[in-house]
Amino acid sequence: MRQSEWIQRAYKVLPAGNFGNFESSVVICEAKGSRLWDADGNEYIDLLLASGPMILGHGHPEVVEVILEQIGKxxxxxxxxxxxxxxxxxxxxxxxxxxxxxxxxxxxxxxxxxxxxxxxxxxxxxxxxxxxxxxxxxxxxxxxxxxxxxxxxxxxxxxxxxxxxxxxxxxxxxxxxxxxxxxxxxxxxxxxxxxxxxxxxxxxxxxxxxxxxxxxxxxxxxxxxxxxxxxxxxxxxxxxxxxxxxxxxxxxxxxxxxxxxxxxxxxxxxxxxxxxxxxxxxxxxxxxxxxxxxxxxxxxxxxxxxxxxxxxRRPGQYEKLRQNGSAIQQHIHQSLNEFEIGHQIFGEMSQFDLIFADQIVNDYRDSQSGDATIMTRFLRELRKNRILKSPTKYYISLALTEEDLSQIGEAIRQSVKALVEVV
Ligand SMILES: Cc1ncc(COP(=O)(O)O)c(C=O)c1O
CATH class of the missing domain: 3.40.640.10 (Type I PLP-dependent aspartate aminotransferase-like (Major domain))
Known part of the structure; x- marks a missing residue:
């Protein structure tokens, strides 16, 4: 069944057409490692991570093994x-x-x-x-x-x-x-x-x-x-x-x-x-x-x-997590600097956010000070470039590969470029 049909069905039986957590325009059917697939078969790199829990990526073989064992018990x-x-x-x-x-x-x-x-x-x-x-x-x-x-x-x-x-x-x-x-x-x-x-x-x-x-x-x-x-x-x-x-x-x-x-x-x-x-x-x-x-x-x-x-707990996991986050932050900075778009990244390497503002973010009011119109466009472009993320967070996983990181870099660059073309 096509995604548009699922969306229609959802609107009939779910208020606002969704479960209350994520917006209704995407229906996820499958996930593996760092990737997700929607009902039309589109593939995304996952920076939503189910709002955080999937730090190892989806279907980690060792986690799946213990789950299958427990189902039997x-x-x-x-x-x-x-x-x-x-x-x-x-x-x-x-x-x-x-x-x-x-x-x-x-x-x-x-x-x-x-x-x-x-x-x-x-x-x-x-x-x-x-x-x-x-x-x-x-x-x-x-x-x-x-x-x-x-x-x-x-x-x-x-x-x-x-x-x-x-x-x-x-x-x-x-x-x-x-x-x-x-x-x-x-x-x-x-x-x-x-x-x-x-x-x-x-x-x-x-x-x-x-x-x-x-x-x-x-x-x-x-x-x-x-x-x-x-x-x-x-x-x-x-x-x-x-x-x-x-x-x-x-x-x-x-x-x-x-x-x-x-x-x-x-x-x-x-x-x-x-x-x-x-x-x-x-x-x-x-x-x-x-x-x-x-x-x-x-x-x-x-x-x-x-x-x-x-x-x-295994050695090197938090270093790897932070390296992944740092690589994505660098991609964001590089692309936005290249096109001279003022912005701030705030947070830590394993989880952070971006605003289009010059001001350093120290509290809730600062976090609301960014340009919301540019952000809406940027998020739309990221989705088009097959990045799935929450509107307010970049969640980093250990499942991200070098290939994922460079694909994310390219998606960010294309999204920023599209922003500039519209502005
Ligand atoms: C800091 C914090 N506390 C509490 C919650 C609520 O957790 P849950 O959605 O599992 O109820 C969240 C959810 O994202 C959260 O970010």
Whole structure:
């Protein structure tokens, strides 16, 4: 069946014609290594990586082998299983903050429970979240996720319909990388704040020197739980995540994407005294945080995650990942410089973004300052040149070959050239 027919069928049964994650104009039928094929048989190089998890590429033979073996043994149990227990051990070894782990199925769920856990632990209600920070789809996380309206800090703007007005009162919004304003917000409400939740690299905006250290100190000072959302950065920036890469240890972290090896699995991990609120025997009825999930600790996801992380531990993997990212960044710079188009790349080598602006990106507002019209055209051209990527991120995999990298370079050059011809 042709792609256009699939698209028509999708529009009938799916709101907006899609699953809510990616736009409706492409229907992916197959993926292998660094490549994807749509329903018309068009081949793409994958820089979307299923929004992050496929760091090894699609259908890695060693991952496929453990998945096939696990299918024969059972796909889900709603009970402890060896793979899940082992994965929890691997997470505790890898993540500096992790003494214990609770598994969930999605990153957003992990963030929601991490926030609730901080509330259970501190007995306080308010949280501090950064403007533009992404923590899934809970009511709290939807506050000032991608606000079009500029309001004064710490006021929160809901980015979704259907959120009770009362939620706004408990979410204080701060500017990422601005210690002064963040400190004044925290100090004004310290005794009511349960947690500060932050992506150690917010979307693709790296923390400025000292910002995460400042958050660590101020949270210590006021007994506030510091949560690093490492759903993206965990095992990607470094094996030990953003907390290893930037050298700051939170109280809790959330993980997703890579730890399920392409299957639905996420986790809250952190200090045992905080995690004990998942254990009624330790904290009693009043402190107990009820949490149950049908697929939590799913063995299929756990074996895929375990194998993915084992492969990531092999020597040279992070160097290779960063080299791949660096090669793509160089291609972008070269082509845009050649045609004298002002731009900024921000992020780290394993994951970054581009804007058409001269300004260095330090926070959400800076990240919105680029020329959106040129970006829309550029993204359209990249797609025409058979690069599949999210509108806001370049996700780098280990599956990229030298041939892929030079093909990406050529696709970027052609896309930039097309931009110039239109302008
Ligand atoms: C930083 C961050 N946190 C949480 C999430 C939510 O994860 P999920 O889509 O698995 O719910 C995402 C998703 O991309 C994310 O980037």
């Amino acid at each position: 059972g796909t889900t149990f709603f009970a402890n299983n060896p793979a899940g227990i082992e994965l929890a051990e691997v997470i505790c070894d890898a993540m500096a903050c992790a003494e214990q782990v609770r598994f969930l199925s999605t990153g957003g769920e992990a963030d929601m429970y991490a926030i609730r856990l901080a509330r259970a632990f501190t007995g306080r209600d308010k949280i501090v979240k950064f403007e533009g920070g992404y923590h899934g789809m809970s009511s709290e996380a939807q506050m000032s996720l991608a606000p079009e309206k500029r309001v004064d800090f710490p006021n929160a703007v809901p980015d979704s319909a259907g959120i009770p007005a009362a939620v706004r009162q408990d979410v204080l919004i701060a500017p990422f990388n601005d210690s002064e304003v963040t400190a004044s917000i925290i100090e004004a409400h310290a005794s009511e704040i349960a947690s500060v939740i932050v992506e150690p690299m917010q979307r693709c905006i790296p923390p400025q020197q000292g910002f995460l250290e400042f958050l660590r100190d101020i949270c210590n000072q006021h007994d506030i739980v510091l949560i690093f959302d490492e759903v993206v950065t965990g095992f990607r920036l470094a094996y030990g995540g953003g907390q290893e890469y930037y050298g700051v240890v939170p109280d809790l972290c959330t993980l997703g994407k890579l730890i399920g090896g392409g299957f639905p699995l996420s986790a809250v991990a952190g200090r045992a005294d905080i995690m004990s609120h998942f254990d009624k025997a330790k904290v009693g009825s009043d402190g107990f945080l009820m949490q149950v999930g049908t697929l939590s600790g799913n063995p299929m996801a756990s074996v895929a995650g375990l194998k993915t992380l084992e492969i990531m």
